[in-house]
Amino acid sequence: MAKRNSLSWNDKTREIIDKRLNVPREPRFLTPVEFAVLEAIADRIIPQPDDRPRVPLAALVDDRLVADVGDGYRSAGSPRLREAWRQGLAALETEMQARYDRSFTQLDPSTQDLVLKQMQKGELDHAAWGTMTAKEFFKSRLAHDIATLYYAHPAAWSEMGFGGPAAPRGYVRMGYNERDSWEAAEASEGKEDQARKDNARVGR
Amino acid sequence: MPVSAADPQKTPRAVEGRAPDVFRIGGWVPMRQYAESEEVDFAIVGTGAGGGTLACKLAEGGFSVVGFDAGAYWRPLEDFASDETEQSKLYWTDDRIVDGENPLQLGGNNCGKAVGGSTVHFAMVSLRFRPEWFKSRSVMGYGLDWPLDWREMWKYYAEAEEALKIAGPVTYPWGPKRPRYPYRAHEMNAAAHALAKGCEAMGIGWTETPLATVSAPRGLSSPCMYRGFCVVGCSTNAKQSALTTWIPRALKAGAEIRDLSMVGRVEVDASGKATGVHYLREGAWRFQRAKNVVVAGYAIETPRLLLNSANPQFPNGLANSSGLVGKYLMTQSNQAVWGLSKDEVRSYKGPPSLALTEHWNYDDKKDFFGGYAYMSQGPLPAMWAKTQMSSRQLWGAELVRSMQDYNHVVGLKMVGEMLPQERNQVVLTGEKDQYGLPVPKVTYSWCDNDKAMIRHALGFMRQAMEAIDAHDIFDQDDDTNHLYGTARMGDDPRSSVVNADCRSWDIPNLWICDGSVFPTTGGVNPSLTIQAIACRTGDRIKAMARRGEL
Numbered sequence: 001m002a003k004r005n006s007l008s009w010n011d012k013t014r015e016i017i018d019k020r021l022n023v024p025r026e027p028r029f030l031t032p033v034e035f036a037v038l039e040a041i042a043d044r045i046i047p048q049p050d051d052r053p054r055v056p057l058a059a060l061v062d063d064r065l066v067a068d069v070g071d072g073y074r075s076a077g078s079p080r081l082r083e084a085w086r087q088g089l090a091a092l093e094t095e096m097q098a099r100y101d102r103s104f105t106q107l108d109p110s111t112q113d114l115v116l117k118q119m120q121k122g123e124l125d126h127a128a129w130g131t132m133t134a135k136e137f138f139k140s141r142l143a144h145d146i147a148t149l150y151y152a153h154p155a156a157w158s159e160m161g162f163g164g165p166a167a168p169r170g171y172v173r174m175g176y177n178e179r180d181s182w183e184a185a186e187a188s189e190g191k192e193d194q195a196r197k198d199n200a201r202v203g204r
Numbered sequence: 205m206p207v208s209a210a211d212p213q214k215t216p217r218a219v220e221g222r223a224p225d226v227f228r229i230g231g232w233v234p235m236r237q238y239a240e241s242e243e244v245d246f247a248i249v250g251t252g253a254g255g256g257t258l259a260c261k262l263a264e265g266g267f268s269v270v271g272f273d274a275g276a277y278w279r280p281l282e283d284f285a286s287d288e289t290e291q292s293k294l295y296w297t298d299d300r301i302v303d304g305e306n307p308l309q310l311g312g313n314n315c316g317k318a319v320g321g322s323t324v325h326f327a328m329v330s331l332r333f334r335p336e337w338f339k340s341r342s343v344m345g346y347g348l349d350w351p352l353d354w355r356e357m358w359k360y361y362a363e364a365e366e367a368l369k370i371a372g373p374v375t376y377p378w379g380p381k382r383p384r385y386p387y388r389a390h391e392m393n394a395a396a397h398a399l400a401k402g403c404e405a406m407g408i409g410w411t412e413t414p415l416a417t418v419s420a421p422r423g424l425s426s427p428c429m430y431r432g433f434c435v436v437g438c439s440t441n442a443k444q445s446a447l448t449t450w451i452p453r454a455l456k457a458g459a460e461i462r463d464l465s466m467v468g469r470v471e472v473d474a475s476g477k478a479t480g481v482h483y484l485r486e487g488a489w490r491f492q493r494a495k496n497v498v499v500a501g502y503a504i505e506t507p508r509l510l511l512n513s514a515n516p517q518f519p520n521g522l523a524n525s526s527g528l529v530g531k532y533l534m535t536q537s538n539q540a541v542w543g544l545s546k547d548e549v550r551s552y553k554g555p556p557s558l559a560l561t562e563h564w565n566y567d568d569k570k571d572f573f574g575g576y577a578y579m580s581q582g583p584l585p586a587m588w589a590k591t592q593m594s595s596r597q598l599w600g601a602e603l604v605r606s607m608q609d610y611n612h613v614v615g616l617k618m619v620g621e622m623l624p625q626e627r628n629q630v631v632l633t634g635e636k637d638q639y640g641l642p643v644p645k646v647t648y649s650w651c652d653n654d655k656a657m658i659r660h661a662l663g664f665m666r667q668a669m670e671a672i673d674a675h676d677i678f679d680q681d682d683d684t685n686h687l688y689g690t691a692r693m694g695d696d697p698r699s700s701v702v703n704a705d706c707r708s709w710d711i712p713n714l715w716i717c718d719g720s721v722f723p724t725t726g727g728v729n730p731s732l733t734i735q736a737i738a739c740r741t742g743d744r745i746k747a748m749a750r751r752g753e754l
């Protein structure tokens with residue numbers, strides 16, 4: 001975010017990122033119960049560090065559901081975006097109740113991971129899934145939406161060393177191991193201090 | 205900064221005698237308008253590589269033209285953010301159902317919904333066909349022949365390259381002689397150098413990619429700033445899209461563009477001629493009269509419109525006496541090999557594919573038909589996360605960890621020819637979309653030849669990656685991209701939908717001008733060929749009009 005006011009961000013980018021950072025934290029499309037399940041899932045799909053504010057993934061998914069813009073395709077058997085999320089979260093909860101007699105949110109993290117792994121492999125098969133398979137829901141909705149929304153957040157960009165928004169200034173140095181002064185430096189072993197110093201300058 | 209308040213996705217901008225000036229924040233250019241009661245010479249459905257180009261050619265030829273687009277009329281300088289999520293507003297995200305053994309992924313890299321169509325977000329790769337592909341059946345033994353001659357197409361490729369001021373290499377290593385590219389090639393980024401190094405290690409040729417983004421100033425387009433968000437729309441107007449090239453020219457020549465106008469039906473009268481188009485704009489269905497209708501909605505929307513325009517006289521849809529509308533849908537294989545370099549690559553800088561090899565398009569010592577090119581890559585973060593998930597099934601801490609190697613990622617991605625198969629198709633379903641139009645279902649399965657080519661390409665690209673000491677190499681084996689077919693051109697009305705002039709066999713004043721007319725795909729990106737065909741069609745229509753043959 002240090003670059004927000006630099007030549008690398010145009011007005012439109014500031015406008016939409018500001019909006020993303022200020023996404024309402026309360027659910028607007030999902031019910032509070034669905035939202036709580038989604039929060040628990042998002043914690044496992046993208047575990048976040050404790051030393052910075054968390055990216056509110058459930059709120060970002062909910063925001064996408066409010067906008068209701070699909071991907072441009074869905075597999076035969078899968079409902080549209082909103083119905084897919086509703087149906088998938090409900091099916092997961094029904095299967096968890098049937099299997100563990102409790103909600104996904106009440107499982108310990110390692111059991112949650114196990115359940116998500118099974119969903120990914122298509123090993124959840126309660127009748128509640130209907131025509132949408134658990135595997136398809138995991139691949140096209142659940143992991144897909146959570147992770148792509150995470151990697152649309154400036155905190156994730158910083159975490160991976162991505163240069164972030166880049167108009168109108170763009171870049172000049174494009175070759176191997178070349179870096180413009182407005183790109184974050186990578187810390188190499190023993191040279192962390194230099195990287196920290198370089199990175200204090202990226203907003204200029 | 206004066207930015208217009210109304211949402212261009214909700215309120216049309218091209219009204220009241222003016223259209224947005226794509227080169228100026230808040231700017232306008234004058235636009236001629238036609239009454240719906242006036243029978244215009246051409247109503248063109250779609251304003252992308254096919255429709256936008258043809259609108260320009262016909263308007264400059266003196267015809268009255270109205271171009272319809274379902275999408276918004278953007279001003280890139282004020283409307284485009286450097287952001288993948290926001291810019292999905294350029295994609296066709298309406299409801300579509302996919303099935304088959306290898307269901308397609310639609311929306312992003314193969315469908316656009318904007319004035320300018322998918323050229324607004326294309327990767328700008330502008331390649332010519334290998335000449336033999338126009339006669340792949342008789343010369344190379346697969347697919348089928350086009351009714352076009354490569355020598356004539358060579359002339360139209362030159363016209364399109366000039367119109368887009370393609371920035372390309374001094375000499376192109378493959379195929380017959382071609383003119384010097386209008387603008388010099390772009391500087392290569394590290395990802396492109398990695399491709400070049402790999403090719404040299406493997407003993408094959410490579411070149412700087414001919415790109416539709418300017419390497420020097422051109423009119424109101426400033427040179428490419430290497431910001432790297434090309435595939436989500438260029439916010440500095442270096443990109444030479446239909447929105448910034450053909451359409452401004454078309455407006456100047458008197459064409460009208462109607463944005464946010466979804467055409468749902470082509471009307472045909474009792475004599476079997478098209479009379480105009482029904483379209484939805486600002487909440488109401490309207491009708492524009494026209495002497496000719498051109499359908500240019502690309503390989504899904506074009507057959508959808510033709511099929512949905514069925515009437516008692518044409519119960520199976522328009523231009524469909526062959527039964528081939530919607531059939532022989534093709535895509536291209538877009539598999540990739542990815543790995544990590546010990547060096548920082550930061551492939552997010554610059555256009556994503558600054559170098560390529562067409563070696564396997566021109567070397568015929570292969571155990572499969574067709575060819576492929578492969579290119580250097582620069583995936584943006586969300587796209588890269590998607591690739592990690594779909595190809596490596598990563599999530600959780602593993603995904604987060606793997607994403608931290610982003611700046612060291614190198615990749616090679618193929619654009620491969622898939623063969624035409626009748627079972628790959630677009631049909632209408634009983635479900636309705638937001639316009640009340642039937643949702644299309646898109647069925648796709650690979651054939652053995654497609655699989656053999658993918659195996660070959662993945663194997664070869666992996667060796668090229670190993671040759672440059674990339675580590676943690678993995679295959680991305682599920683991706684496909686561009687679309688073709690579904691209204692193919694040919695010499696015989698029984699086995700094709702349109703003739704070489706993109707004129708439908710069944711309805712003489714109904715034309716189809718986009719990627720759906722391709723009988724085969726070739727192993728290169730389609731946009732330049734679509735534009736070259738549209739240039740030719742424009743010239744042919746002018747010639748036919750002079751002779752009274754329209």
